[in-house]
Amino acid sequence: MKQARILIAGAGIAGLTAAIALRAHGFTDIQVLERSPVIGPLGSGINVLPHAVRELHSLGMLERLLPQCIQTAELFYMNHRGDRIWREDRGVAAGYRWPQLSIHRGWLQAELLKRVLEEGGPGRVHAGQEVVGLVDEGTGHVVECVNRHTGQTHRHHADLVIGADGIRSVIRRVLHPQEGPPPANGMVVFRGMLWGPSFMTGRSMIIAGDGLRKVVLYPMARRESGDVLLNWAAALPEKPDAGYARGDWNQPVSPEVFASEFEGWDLGGVSPEALMRGSPDTFVYPMVDREPLATWSRGHVVLMGDAAHAMYPIGSNGATQSIIDACALAHHLRQHEGSLAAGIAAYEADRRPRLTALQAANRRQGPEVVIDLAAQRAPGGFAQPADVFESGELEEIASRYTRISAMERDAVNLASPYRPVGLTPELEPT
Numbered sequence: 001m002k003q004a005r006i007l008i009a010g011a012g013i014a015g016l017t018a019a020i021a022l023r024a025h026g027f028t029d030i031q032v033l034e035r036s037p038v039i040g041p042l043g044s045g046i047n048v049l050p051h052a053v054r055e056l057h058s059l060g061m062l063e064r065l066l067p068q069c070i071q072t073a074e075l076f077y078m079n080h081r082g083d084r085i086w087r088e089d090r091g092v093a094a095g096y097r098w099p100q101l102s103i104h105r106g107w108l109q110a111e112l113l114k115r116v117l118e119e120g121g122p123g124r125v126h127a128g129q130e131v132v133g134l135v136d137e138g139t140g141h142v143v144e145c146v147n148r149h150t151g152q153t154h155r156h157h158a159d160l161v162i163g164a165d166g167i168r169s170v171i172r173r174v175l176h177p178q179e180g181p182p183p184a185n186g187m188v189v190f191r192g193m194l195w196g197p198s199f200m201t202g203r204s205m206i207i208a209g210d211g212l213r214k215v216v217l218y219p220m221a222r223r224e225s226g227d228v229l230l231n232w233a234a235a236l237p238e239k240p241d242a243g244y245a246r247g248d249w250n251q252p253v254s255p256e257v258f259a260s261e262f263e264g265w266d267l268g269g270v271s272p273e274a275l276m277r278g279s280p281d282t283f284v285y286p287m288v289d290r291e292p293l294a295t296w297s298r299g300h301v302v303l304m305g306d307a308a309h310a311m312y313p314i315g316s317n318g319a320t321q322s323i324i325d326a327c328a329l330a331h332h333l334r335q336h337e338g339s340l341a342a343g344i345a346a347y348e349a350d351r352r353p354r355l356t357a358l359q360a361a362n363r364r365q366g367p368e369v370v371i372d373l374a375a376q377r378a379p380g381g382f383a384q385p386a387d388v389f390e391s392g393e394l395e396e397i398a399s400r401y402t403r404i405s406a407m408e409r410d411a412v413n414l415a416s417p418y419r420p421v422g423l424t425p426e427l428e429p430t
């Protein structure tokens with residue numbers, strides 16, 4: 001079983017973490033196929049929540065990441081005038097053993113890639129190989145790839161194929177050929193980043209909105225000068241004739257198209273409009289997700305990460321759940337040594353029901369629903385949350401999402417059920 005030939009489609013956060021976790025659990029024949037010819041620092045900020053940080057720690061990755069991120073300590077929900085709806089501690093400040101990391105997606109990906117290459121050698125990751133087909137030969141699979149730049153084709157043999165190829169997954173399409181493109185919810189997300197002065201504690205995250213528009217803002221790196229790399233994302237209804245591509249994270253767009261929508265917003269002294277206009281590059285991403293699936297696998301082919309359960313970028317769960325998927329899959333395969341099918345079934349039974357619930361919660365706006373409620377009940381603003389919310393209402397919304405995303409503190413503070421033996425001490429940080 002340990003000699004199973006494993007092919008991972010996609011060198012994103014999910015695929016690379018899976019390569020590391022599988023190796024940590026004793027698997028040695030692992031290849032990663034990546035469509036992009038160069039695995040560069042694409043994307044902007046993402047958040048990794050404590051239960052996924054626990055997994056990164058158990059793989060020995062946390063120390064490498066800490067110098068490259070901000071350990072987020074508090075989260076504010078506000079309206080567009082900066083009236084505070086709800087504040088909560090995050091990560092270590094909230095009593096978790098592991099921090100919440102705000103980090104550039106590309107830096108996280110680069111650090112994971114470095115580790116995969118250190119352990120497996122450069123032959124383990126094949127950049128410029130887009131998976132285009134999968135043939136079941138009974139005794140194994142043949143994965144067909146093409147390099148879109150050179151036209152060269154490749155065929156790889158595998159016992160186990162892991163589809164970690166994102167929201168437009170080809171492997172998912174092989175398993176579920178009847179499914180169409182990812183459905184859109186009518187909103188688009190604009191995003192960018194820039195270096196600038198710190199705000200609030202320097203480890204604060206703001207999510208603000210007026211019922212129609214929304215802004216998320218947080219720092220994700222700090223220079224010695226004290227300046228921080230600020231990440232912002234802004235959601236707006238999509239204009240009918242906009243024509244943005246679905247599922248492409250790298251579409252550039254001018255701030256002229258959207259920044260004026262946020263004119264006059266004041267988020268505790270921060271002007272989102274100024275951040276948008278001051279950012280060197282800005283991008284647009286129509287909000288799309290995926291329908292929950294009745295199965296993530298067929299035979300020895302299995303999905304994970306966005307390929308399995310892409311969600312709206314709400315509640316910091318995209319990268320978080322992908323990391324946990326990767327560790328869970330490696331763990332269950334190891335536990336069922338001798339039967340790939342049994343390992344895959346155990347992984348799916350563990351992960352799919354939880355992620356199905358989370359996908360549904362994110363379609364209901366997750367914890368960010370408090371912004372919409374505040375806007376409906378007090379469109380002109382309010383003096384204090386008690387003027388707008390019933391006693392206990394905000395607490396209940398926050399704790400419901402914590403439960404659905406399996407982030408209850410006491411459970412997260414235990415040792416990971418997926419940790420490979422012997423790599424790191426059972427428990428550590430704070």
Ligand SMILES: Cc1cc2nc3c(=O)[nH]c(=O)nc-3n(C[C@H](O)[C@H](O)[C@H](O)COP(=O)(O)OP(=O)(O)OC[C@H]3O[C@@H](n4cnc5c(N)ncnc54)[C@H](O)[C@@H]3O)c2cc1C
Nearest residue numbers: 010012013014035042043044130131165166249305306318
């Ligand atoms: C370029 C990019 C930028 C992003 N930026 C942000 C962001 O700013 N904020 C945010 O919240 N989320 C962002 N995301 C999404 C976020 O990374 C994911 O939600 C989360 O990390 C889950 O990761 P994943 O590995 O499952 O999917 P992804 O991160 O989408 O990774 C999938 C990988 O598979 C590769 N791939 C796709 N199709 C094939 C194929 N047929 N053959 C081989 N390889 C293939 C892709 O190039 C990619 O490297 C971005 C994703 C990408 C790809």
